[in-house]
Amino acid sequence: MLRNRNTLRSLASRSSSRQNYVNKFNSSRLLTTSYVEGPLEPPLSTKTLPQFFNTEILEPHSSRPALIARQERPRAHGGPASRNLGVTSHLAWDFAEFDRHIGALARGLLGMGVQKGDRVGVIMGNNSAYATLQWACANIGAILVTLNPAYRLTELAGTLNAVGVKHLFIAPRLRSSNYIRTLAEAFVEIRNAQPGELQIQDLPELRNIILVDNAEEGRDDIAKLKIRSMVDWREILMWREDVHEAKLHRKLYEGLHRDEVINLQFTSGTTGLPKAVSATSLLCSTALISVSPLSSLCKTFICFYYIRLVLGNLAAWTHGACIVYPSPSYDPPSIVDAVVAEKCTALHGVPTHFLGVLAEVEARNAEGQTVDTSSLRTGIAAGSPIPIDLMKSLIEKMNLTELTNAYGMTETSPVSFQTTPDDPLIKRVETVGKVQRHVKATLIDPQGNIVPVGKPGEICVAGYLLQKGYWNDEEQTKSAMKRDENGTLWMHTGDEGILDEEGYLRVVGRMKDIIIRGGEVSLQAFRNKYRENSPTILFQSKNLFPVQIENAMTAHPEIREAAAVAVPDDKYGEVVGAWVVREPHTTITREELRQRVARDINPQNAPAWVWFMNEDGAPEELPKTASGKVMKHILRKWSRDMVAKMLGRVGKH
Numbered sequence: 001m002l003r004n005r006n007t008l009r010s011l012a013s014r015s016s017s018r019q020n021y022v023n024k025f026n027s028s029r030l031l032t033t034s035y036v037e038g039p040l041e042p043p044l045s046t047k048t049l050p051q052f053f054n055t056e057i058l059e060p061h062s063s064r065p066a067l068i069a070r071q072e073r074p075r076a077h078g079g080p081a082s083r084n085l086g087v088t089s090h091l092a093w094d095f096a097e098f099d100r101h102i103g104a105l106a107r108g109l110l111g112m113g114v115q116k117g118d119r120v121g122v123i124m125g126n127n128s129a130y131a132t133l134q135w136a137c138a139n140i141g142a143i144l145v146t147l148n149p150a151y152r153l154t155e156l157a158g159t160l161n162a163v164g165v166k167h168l169f170i171a172p173r174l175r176s177s178n179y180i181r182t183l184a185e186a187f188v189e190i191r192n193a194q195p196g197e198l199q200i201q202d203l204p205e206l207r208n209i210i211l212v213d214n215a216e217e218g219r220d221d222i223a224k225l226k227i228r229s230m231v232d233w234r235e236i237l238m239w240r241e242d243v244h245e246a247k248l249h250r251k252l253y254e255g256l257h258r259d260e261v262i263n264l265q266f267t268s269g270t271t272g273l274p275k276a277v278s279a280t281s282l283l284c285s286t287a288l289i290s291v292s293p294l295s296s297l298c299k300t301f302i303c304f305y306y307i308r309l310v311l312g313n314l315a316a317w318t319h320g321a322c323i324v325y326p327s328p329s330y331d332p333p334s335i336v337d338a339v340v341a342e343k344c345t346a347l348h349g350v351p352t353h354f355l356g357v358l359a360e361v362e363a364r365n366a367e368g369q370t371v372d373t374s375s376l377r378t379g380i381a382a383g384s385p386i387p388i389d390l391m392k393s394l395i396e397k398m399n400l401t402e403l404t405n406a407y408g409m410t411e412t413s414p415v416s417f418q419t420t421p422d423d424p425l426i427k428r429v430e431t432v433g434k435v436q437r438h439v440k441a442t443l444i445d446p447q448g449n450i451v452p453v454g455k456p457g458e459i460c461v462a463g464y465l466l467q468k469g470y471w472n473d474e475e476q477t478k479s480a481m482k483r484d485e486n487g488t489l490w491m492h493t494g495d496e497g498i499l500d501e502e503g504y505l506r507v508v509g510r511m512k513d514i515i516i517r518g519g520e521v522s523l524q525a526f527r528n529k530y531r532e533n534s535p536t537i538l539f540q541s542k543n544l545f546p547v548q549i550e551n552a553m554t555a556h557p558e559i560r561e562a563a564a565v566a567v568p569d570d571k572y573g574e575v576v577g578a579w580v581v582r583e584p585h586t587t588i589t590r591e592e593l594r595q596r597v598a599r600d601i602n603p604q605n606a607p608a609w610v611w612f613m614n615e616d617g618a619p620e621e622l623p624k625t626a627s628g629k630v631m632k633h634i635l636r637k638w639s640r641d642m643v644a645k646m647l648g649r650v651g652k653h
Contacts, residue, residue, distance in 0.1 A: 034453055046258060062099075067322065070338055107241075113196060139249065276471035355560060390554065391405065406432060412466060435503065442457075445457050445458075458493065514546070
């Protein structure tokens with residue numbers, strides 16, 4: 001983040017002369033300063049999301065496949081019979097059928113008392129109900145609040161209250177979470193209240209809980225707990241179009257504006273402190289993948305996370321392409337089955353998910369099975385930096401020849417940089433590409449000065465894609481989003497990056513995760529460095545970037561995953577600590593790993609401490625958010641505990 005008042009002035013002065021170094025994309029001129037602007041063509045859409053659906057998707061593509069949910073039965077929501085694309089084994093909608101369900105739900109929401117601006121929470125995996133809710137809420141001006149299915153009760157209650165969720169849609173259970181029992185046991189008022197009349201002291205805004213129980217998994221729990229307040233999803237759908245709610249729906253639809261908030265998305269919380277991001281128009285962000293109306297996009301993830309919401313669902317549907325849900329939650333065997341059976345063209349995920357899918361393909365091949373992934377072509381790897389070795393493996397082993405790499409954050413809707421299939425392979429695996437259309441970006445130093453190309457700096461982003469602000473949190477909004485003297489609003493990402501002379505961006509890590517390895521100083525001097533407003537006193541220091549160290553480690557064939565963190569050190573202030581997941585049945589040693597990094601980068605980057613997961617008391621897995629991001633703050637705590645026990649030390653430092 002910015003550290004003095006010169007920042008905005010610095011940005012403004014450079015903004016006024018940006019014509020000297022703007023990346024024009026169609027020019028051979030090389031950049032000298034880390035400031036880029038994306039093309040202004042094609043222009044941004046001025047339509048609301050529902051308007052875009054009706055005019056640009058439904059009209060030309062009504063009979064094309066829109067949604068395939070392989071673990072839902074046909075007509076899971078009841079209503080009039082439909083052709084279900086001729087499929088009898090599972091749910092399969094064309095866009096016309098999808099639209100019919102959206103309309104029925106929009107009318108049902110209005111009949112239930114949902115008003116424009118109401119926050120509608122959703123906790124469930126990938127299913128047709130979630131897909132329908134996404135569009136139905138947008139149709140009536142309600143705000144969809146996508147909640148993390150992995151939240152514990154206190155986290156769930158906190159997020160519901162933070163944004164004032166009034167109507168909550170839940171699945172009975174997902175993996176080990178049983179939402180019916182958890183809510184009913186924690187809030188006894190749920191059991192006896194009438195539908196629509198909830199009065200819960202700890203959740204004062206909540207009025208309705210709607211259960212999406214297509215598989216009827218929650219029937220026994222509701223009966224045993226004698227819950228009266230929960231409404232069955234199928235009971236609220238209004239299939240008739242000649243009702244009062246239909247007129248109200250049309251009125252609300254006509255009054256929608258593209259700058260209104262349509263979604264609240266909580267940040268993934270790698271720091272443990274998620275904030276509610278207010279999103280408005282997402283239409284330009286959805287046009288970043290290489291799909292066509294004949295494409296099928298297989299989703300590997302749960303819908304709550306923003307890059308899935310936008311670059312998964314919306315990116316496909318706004319192109320008239322089909323979404324395939326292999327299963328409600330992440331399940332590599334189901335994903336591989338879906339790719340093969342549905343001839344999926346694209347695959348989206350974060351590195352953790354791709355690792356699991358690739359391992360499933362390799363395991364089947366080793367058993368002599370033929371896994372035909374020849375239909376695959378494109379997709380997006382995002383959410384966290386993807387190891388170079390993994391990117392190459394996906395291209396070579398799964399035919400993802402046009403796989404792209406993307407960078408962004410929830411606050412930027414979400415992608416601001418992305419590679420393209422036409423980029424050289426080295427750029428596609430080592431960078432996150434160039435700045436997107438209608439987007440500005442710059443990299444600054446701690447004093448707010450724009451850095452030269454090739455030098456690291458904090459990534460700042462501006463343009464239509466910025467959030468409207470953190471919901472009801474003006475202080476956090478002002479801290480992260482600042483205007484320069486020309487009135488340009490910049491999102492300060494907290495990420496460290498390096499821009500090259502062609503405009504390609506390498507993300508080297510979170511600024512707070514950078515490892516600062518210095519000269520010989522006392523431990524007390526190291527501690528003084530972190531006192532508020534104290535000067536930096538480490539001398540001969542070198543910034544070490546975790547992503548580069550992690551890439552060096554995962555390039556080894558015996559390393560599946562790796563995470564590098566800063567470990568306090570008496571002599572150097574900070575040294576590298578590595579948390580490593582080996583490939584099964586491999587035996588690479590700490591010293592071998594250290595030497596590998598020292599050889600491939602330099603000795604300063606070599607880990608001074610190495611911990612293998614599930615050894616020496618280390619947990620079995622890396623700690624991750626539900627979206628697959630490694631939680632470095634937890635690893636730093638684990639590191640301190642292991643150092644105190646003198647476990648994992650390697651080499652001389």
